[in-house]
Amino acid sequence: MRKLLNDPADLVKESLAGLAAAHGDLLRYDAAAQFVARVDAPRQGKVALISGGGSGHEPMHGGFVGLGMLDAACPGEVFTSPVPDQMLAATKAVDGGAGVVHIVKNYTGDVMNFKMAAEDAADEGITVESVLIDDDVAVQDSLYTAGRRGVGATVLAEKLAGASAERGDDVATVAGIARRVDDQARSFGIALSSCTPPAAGKPIFDLPEGEMEIGIGIHGEPGRRRAPLGTLNEIAELLVDAVVSDLKPDSGTKVLPFVNGMGGTPQIELYALYGEVDRLLRARGLEPIRRLIGSYITSLEMAGASLTLLALDDELTELWDAPVHTPALRWGA
Amino acid sequence: MRKLLNDPADLVKESLAGLAAAHGDLLRYDAAAQFVARVDAPRQGKVALISGGGSGHEPMHGGFVGLGMLDAACPGEVFTSPVPDQMLAATKAVDGGAGVVHIVKNYTGDVMNFKMAAEDAADEGITVESVLIDDDVAVQDSLYTAGRRGVGATVLAEKLAGASAERGDDVATVAGIARRVDDQARSFGIALSSCTPPAAGKPIFDLPEGEMEIGIGIHGEPGRRRAPLGTLNEIAELLVDAVVSDLKPDSGTKVLPFVNGMGGTPQIELYALYGEVDRLLRARGLEPIRRLIGSYITSLEMAGASLTLLALDDELTELWDAPVHTPALRWGA
Secondary structure (H helix, E strand, C coil): CCCCCCHHHHHHHHHHHHHHCCCCEEEEEEEECEEEEECCCCCCCCEEEEEEEECCCCCHHHHHHEEECCCCEEEEEECCCCCCHHHHHHHHCCCCCCCCCEEEEEEHHHHHHHHHHHHHHCCCCCCCCCEEEECEECCCCCCCEECCCCCCCCHHHHHHHHHHHHHCHHHHHHHHHHHHHHEEECCCCCCCCCCCCCCCCCCCCCCCCCEEEEECCCCCCCCCEEEEECCHHHHHHHHHHHHHHHCCCCCCCEEEEEEEEEEEECCHHHHHHHHHHHHHHHHHCEECCCCCEECCCCCCCEEEEEEEECCCCCHHHHHHCEEEEEECCCECC | CCCCCCHHHHHHHHHHHHHHHHHHCEEEEEEECCEEEEECCCCCCCCCEEEEEEEEECCCHHHHEECCCCCEEEEEECCCCCHHHHHHHHHHHHHHCCCEEEEEECCHHHHHHHHHHHHHHCCCCCCCEEECCCCCCCCCCCCCCCCCCCCCCCHHHHHHHHHHCCCCCCCHHHHHHHHHHHHHHHEEECCCCCCCCCCCCCCCCCCCCCCCEEECCCCCCCCEEEEEECCCCHHHHHHHHHHHHHCCCCCCCEEEEEEEEEEEHHHHHHHHHHHHHHHHHHCCCCCECCCCCCCCCCCCECCEEEEEECCCCCCHHHHHHEEECCCCCCCCC
């Protein structure tokens, strides 16, 4: 392994401790209950937003805790769901009396554990609304998922629902914003390499150089097919085709393309990819008016990229522009 | 190669076009003269700040063009110096009559070409101050360098001198800030893998798994020695030792540690590394009051990390906190 690592069993905890040491103005790390929360949570009367899932996708989710985004994040071990006790502890820690929204990526373990936590929280009198994110158009069912997987739209939902909560919306409205993002977003990704989970010490799948996995999941789940590695322009076409043909936006729709790196693809390539994606979207009559480019939902050091396309409306655009101050996303603050 | 790529000869241009398509509110790409400049440059009476160098280190430098940082960036091909005509064209394009500061990383090609551009600009009546960045304590001379190499301090100098220019300082003051950053900063890096320049199509050096190159340069230049891969804590100690023993800050000094990823090291590892670096600095009586963590000066998809340590003073801290709005660094704006 080519990794900066002590004992692999300590990596997640060490990384969260480092995150808190770096961004103590924004968040604190509860090492006993294993969650990260905003330093100013709970805020009385504000809906709290929580997400979580396996680690290895950083900056998601811990890097999105802060003003205008998440109130807490519950990280599991690498590529492993957090347990219900984490979500319950986080829910109780950040509830300000106005209810809590759980943003849950559609993986069987995450869904089950967030459901148990929501039920336990309800028993303690906390209102919880759960929103399922399932934006990956690659496959219907997958290794860890019934239905579509939740990927890049999660980042956008956390930003937009976070802005909704920050402006004082009630719990149904905040959850509604997250659901609207999931409804109006589609994602598709490709991998050029595997990644190596630290505890396993070996790649999770075998992908020879010169091939790509089309429709890859963020834990290396198989996609639609394997094919010879295409050119950047061919890959851009493939990504745009996959999301546009499924989302079917009207001509003239204002969109937010999110070109995401899987972790091991350098920025010089991501921006070249964005340039071609932007051109292809415009050629199809769509209008990119906002965008996000970078490695925000990753698979450790996997090489590859995904495209998430979100159809915007005036309200989502306004929520996108609202201030955010987290370790990984920051503007207007 | 595991790369998103059309013709390797087009990658730099395609990436810059994508950068401009994504961030047209901040910068424009002059494809003929091959530079990126702020959309609002030249600004009359404001000192202009320019940097440049080989590509493959993104987001440096194009990602640092915008409010409070660079007025223009001149990218060469991957790991290749830009030519004097680029710097001259950029200098003329962004000069607002108050002079121009060139921030030059210490590599022989960059130094020579920036010098020629500065002389030509002077012939045309433009005041140019050049600042050399040479913060890498690893080796005295190197593959492309006489003296110390310029690495992570470049990012900090661009931010801090950019803030100085933005608040209206004159050309000597802005250059003085950049020189002070170079004086007060030291860097040291290690690599866990090579990277593959697109045009070459093969790794620039051979590093077997389980070994690390200690004191690596950002173009794969050899460091001090090669050794078996240490643990994260051992590597943190090695990085902190290297920079602190050279900078020799007084106990109690306020510092800004910059933990930088080389491109292929995921964020989960960078934050774990930051946690240990923060602890070691405090154990030595230093006080981290600001920090930067992320992949800001990269070597394509190289795995590895570097530490830059900057001794702060009140003025540098104030300049660090000043608003910045670029594709890669943004706060307060």
